[in-house]
Amino acid sequence: MLSIRDLHARIGARKILKGLDLEVRAGEVHAIMGPNGSGKSTLASVLAGRDGYEVTAGRVEYDGRDLLALAPEERARAGVFLAFQYPVEIPGVNNAYLLKAALNAIRRERGLPEVDAFEFLALVRGKMQLMQMDESFLNRGVNEGFSGGEKKRNEILQMAVLEPRLALLDETDSGLDIDALRVVANGVNSLRSPDRAVVLVTHYQRLLDYVEPDVVHVLYDGRILKSGDKSLALELERRGYDWVRQEAQVA
């Protein structure tokens, strides 16, 4: 589904990604771990199409399409979703209004009829129960005055409603207490299906207690240094990242 080959990217003069390779197949959940500054968030941003990142080499294919040639909204309509590490506040813009506009933009792309307000409400209510969110969230401004945990839940609610084929979660677990973490994990797990894929970018292994990954990667200095199964995450938790680097240098 997602195929990244030798990806190089920089912000200004600073090189962040330095030859990253990654293969994600439908049905899989991948976790990308790594220390601060290793390029995790850059990877998520480049895949979603954020301005300010320059791809200097490499290819990214999504469903056989050149992902990097698409505008951010085209990527979203093609089924790519990024849960933001720091969701922005948009004062005065109704949370439900943005979500309904997004859903209908994606449905139009898929050749489906747009949902009206009633259908939307029915759909979103079900998802909100899953996320244990109060309905008042719908009528607040997008992320306006939300706590950190509320913002993260809102991201997962959007994901649950938009039903992406490829979900990228950028440190969605950071700053969450254990209850919120479970709720977020439930949201992610409910999305798992044979024709979808999830890429979790995370610092910590604790999210992986609830969302079991098929593959764990270690991102270090802009490249994937090591990949393994879920036991790798536990080992990283225990031993840190230095041994991975040393092992890679030896090899």
Add this chain to the structure above:
Amino acid sequence: MSTTTPDLDALVASKYRHGFVTDIESDTVPPGLDEDVIRLISRKKNEPQFMLDWRLKAFRHWLTMRQPDWAHVRIAPIDYQAISYYSAPKKKDGPKSLEEVDPKLLATYEKLGVPLHERARLAGVAVDAVFDSVSVATTFKEKLAQAGVIFCPFSDAVRNHPELVERYLGTVVPPADNFYAALNSAVFTDGSFVYVPKGVRCPMELSTYFRINAANTGQFERTLIVADEGSHVSYLEGCTAPMRDENQLHAAVVELVAETDAQIKYSTVQNWYPGDENGVGGIYNFVTKRGECRGPRSRISWTQVETGSAITWKYPSCVLTGDDSVGEFYSVALANHCQQADTGTKMIHIGRNTRSTIVSKGISAGRGQNTYRGLVKVLPSAEGARNYTQCDSLLMGDRCGAHTFPYMEIRNPTAIVEHEATTSKIADDQLFYCRSRGVSEEDAVNMIVNGFCKVVFKELPMEFAVEAQNLLSVSLEGAVG
């Protein structure tokens, strides 16, 4: 930042939708202004003597005044002798009903979306449509008459209700108030007059659409709204003008009088021709709007959405004379391309426990310059006065400007005056957030801008809130994308 700058440059692509000229023979006075022209205007309108005397007095004072230069705008010199001060569609008598109105005029209103026919009835909107200088059709007169509400062209009011006009005209904006008000007082041709009698709640929204059509004509309309004791009225004006290369002058005066316990809500959606992307043409909108809360517990609320005009110079104000009276000002002003807006309000607290609220939202895009200028004045008599002011500016791109000039003169120690101001750039990360959810860049801009303006839009009557949102979208078309 690979795509941001050209995106914002594309802002300039937005086109003015009301740019058409109606081909109707006009009865236009040659350019120039002297006492003879004023006598001619007065005679053409069959005015009583007091009105002519009033005009002449204003004119003589105007001759002693200079065009103000304190606003944060650049104005090409205006030749007041090159303007024609009277233009009316040629017709012997005023039309008695819609059927008698020139179909071309009606088609013009149709294009503007003025709800004149059955649509109007359904929407519950009474329209006093001003075409250039003469009102051509007034609907709902009868229903209003049953309630005792007078809603008519200003010139009719001068003839049919001279006692009301003489009693109230110029009592809020005196003829010598300022340069443009004096000019208007001398040469005004038409406008609207509203009188809501004691205790009457006006049964519908009142609405006027103004439109400048003939070339080289100034439009000097005069509006007077009087809400007598305990009455309520909500009034909306919408403004558009066709495309012209030259700059046209629009110097209107609006006066509101709210007696004891009366409430007036005055909403404006202004979309005069803003000129082209290079600042050629466009309306000079130099308007004096002021309301007086004359009686205790009265309330005046101004809501304006200003998206048009090359230059806007406008400060809808409230004089809070009555004890416990309330003044409100809610404003959205957009300056795109080369537009310049210098707008705000004055809240003059005279009575005890008077309260005022100011919410101003300025949007600057292209090379637009947007200035908020506001005065909060608390006189020694205004024991317990309160004001809350909030001024927010939104910048799109890096060639526009936002300026805030809040003035405060507080001469009573019990007054509480609060001022909050923010300036923000339409954030790339907000745009990216919306786009990463599948929303197009243009829709995202509209969403963010409308969110920014929401507190003002919710003050508009509902059907016009939708129109204002659409207007803003049109005015920002291609803003990014």
